[in-house]
Each structure stands twice: as structure tokens, then as C-alpha cells.
Amino acid sequence: MSVVVRTIARILVPVALLFGGYVILHGHLTPGGGFQGGAVAASAVALLLVAFGTSAVKGLKSPLSVLEDLGGVAFVVLGFLGIGYTFFFNVLAGSGGLFGAPVAPGPNPGYLNTGGTLPPMNWAVGFKVIGGLGAVVVLFALFGGGDDR
Amino acid sequence: MTILAVLQVLILLLIVAGSVLAVGLKDLLASVIALGASSLLLALQFYLLQAPDVAIAEAGVGAALTTAIFVLAIRKTRRKEEE
Numbered sequence: 450m451s452v453v454v455r456t457i458a459r460i461l462v463p464v465a466l467l468f469g470g471y472v473i474l475h476g477h478l479t480p481g482g483g484f485q486g487g488a489v490a491a492s493a494v495a496l497l498l499v500a501f502g503t504s505a506v507k508g509l510k511s512p513l514s515v516l517e518d519l520g521g522v523a524f525v526v527l528g529f530l531g532i533g534y535t536f537f538f539n540v541l542a543g544s545g546g547l548f549g550a551p552v553a554p555g556p557n558p559g560y561l562n563t564g565g566t567l568p569p570m571n572w573a574v575g576f577k578v579i580g581g582l583g584a585v586v587v588l589f590a591l592f593g594g595g596d597d598r
Numbered sequence: 599m600t601i602l603a604v605l606q607v608l609i610l611l612l613i614v615a616g617s618v619l620a621v622g623l624k625d626l627l628a629s630v631i632a633l634g635a636s637s638l639l640l641a642l643q644f645y646l647l648q649a650p651d652v653a654i655a656e657a658g659v660g661a662a663l664t665t666a667i668f669v670l671a672i673r674k675t676r677r678k679e680e681e
Contacts, residue, residue: 472654480650488658495666582663590670 450500458500465493469579476571477564478557483571487578494583503590510587517580524573527566541565606646613639624679626672634665 450458469490476482494513498506531538541549542565550562616636623629637660644653 481654482651485651485654485658488655488663492658492662492666495663499666499669582659586663586666586670589667 450502454500458496462493462497465496466490469493469575473571473575474568475561476575477567478559478561483574484578486571487575488582490575490579491582491586494579495586498586498590506587507591510584510591513580513584513587515580516576517584520573520575520577520580524570524577527570527573530566537566539565539567602646606643609639609643609646612636613643626677626679627669630665630668630672633668634661637661637664 469486469488469492472479472481472486472489473483474486476486494506494509528537531540534540541547542563543549543551544565548562548564548566548568550560552563553560613636616632616639619632620629620636623632638657641653641657641661644650644656
């Protein structure tokens with residue numbers, strides 16, 4: 450693509466990744482969550498691919514694939530953490546540890562350190578969506594030789 | 599009520615216009631841009647209808663990823679539609 454597109458992409462790729470991470474991190478407090486943040490972050494991969502061509506993202510194929518696998522496994526493992534009570538039981542909520550602060554009553558005060566296993570699960574889903582959608586776009590570009598015109 | 603309703607009707611008309619352009623244009627890259635603009639306006643409409651969750655998903659998947667995939671497909675084939 451042209452130098453204008455490449456310059457804007459160089460600025461916007463970190464911003465898109467950062468906003469995707471923000472949406473995933475605040476998934477239990479604000480609109481959005483693992484899927485939405487992952488889709489925003491995967492659009493950074495697509496922007497990289499459109500602006501810099503297939504050669505820039507050729508090395509990303511197997512890391513994205515591994516990231517998707519890790520996300521899926523992490524989600525199931527987090528589900529099995531509560532198997533002593535029920536599957537998907539929220540063992541971290543209210544425990545006082547990581548993401549375990551008690552939730553204040555009333556309107557959502559936006560305390561990040563709440564939610565129990567939900568924020569880690571949001572990260573698992575987010576990594577799975579980044580890996581899945583990013584790998585789909587990269588594989589689509591690599592299919593059929595991957596010549597840039 | 600009035601300003602919001604007028605804005606929503608305007609956005610819906612723009613969505614229809616973008617979709618008609620996306621079908622009708624012979625330059626496929628311009629057609630894809632029209633489709634992306636239509637999708638982004640749909641995300642704005644979701645936000646105005648108080649569904650910000652759906653709006654983020656629509657903006658991420660509909661406006662960004664499908665546009666990128668269509669641009670890649672055009673890069674691998676031809677840009678002009680043949681009669």
C-alpha cells in the first residue's frame with residue numbers, strides 16, 4: 450500500500466491493540482468482553498496485513514495458532530477450578546485475593562479487582578478470539594501463493 | 599425524542615445508500631469501502647439504540663475484519679468488475 454496508509458497503520462496498530470486489551474480487561478465492568486476486545490485487537494492484525502503485505506505477517510501464523518489453543522485450554526481449566534462445587538463455580542469471587550474484592554452494592558462503581566474467575570475467563574476468550582480471527586486473516590493472505598500487487 | 603429520531607432515520611437512510619452503492623459500483627475497492635461505511639453506520643445505530651456491546655462487535659468484525667478480507671481478495675484477483 451501507499452506511504453500514507455503505512456504511516457497511519459504504524460500509528461493505529463498499537464492503539465487498536467491497546468483498546469482491545471482495555472475492552473478485555475474491563476469486560477466484567479463495562480460493555481464488551483473477551484469476544485469484542487479480541488475482535489478489536491484482531492483488526493490490528495488485519496490492518497498490519499493490509500498495510501504492509503503478506504511478508505510482514507508470515508511469521509505470525511504459528512504464534513497466533515498457539516495463542517488460540519492456549520486460550521481454549523485456559524478457559525476449560527478455569528471452568529474446572531470450581532469442580533469441587535459445580536462446573537464453572539466462581540471460586541475466586543469474594544475470596545479477598547486476585548479479583549476477589551467484595552462488590553459494593555448499588556450502581557456499578559467500577560472496581561477492577563472484582564469478578565472472581567470472570568476476568569481471567571475474559572482474557573482466555575480474548576486470546577482465543579485474537580488467535581482465531583488473526584490466524585484466519587493471515588491464512589487467507591497466505592493462501593494461493595501470497596503475491597502482493 | 600425528536601432530534602434522536604431524526605438522527606436515527608438519517609443513519610438508516612445512509613445505511614441503505616451505502617448498501618445500494620456497494621451493490622452497484624463497478625470499482626470493487628470502492629464497493630468494499632461503501633460496505634465498510636455501511637457497517638460502521640450500523641454500529642453507530644446499535645450504539646444509539648443502547649446496545650454498546652453489539653456495537654463494539656459490529657465495528658470490530660463487520661467494519662474492520664470483513665473489509666480487510668475483501669481487500670485481500672481484491673488484491674489477489676481483479677479490481678474492476680467485468681460486464
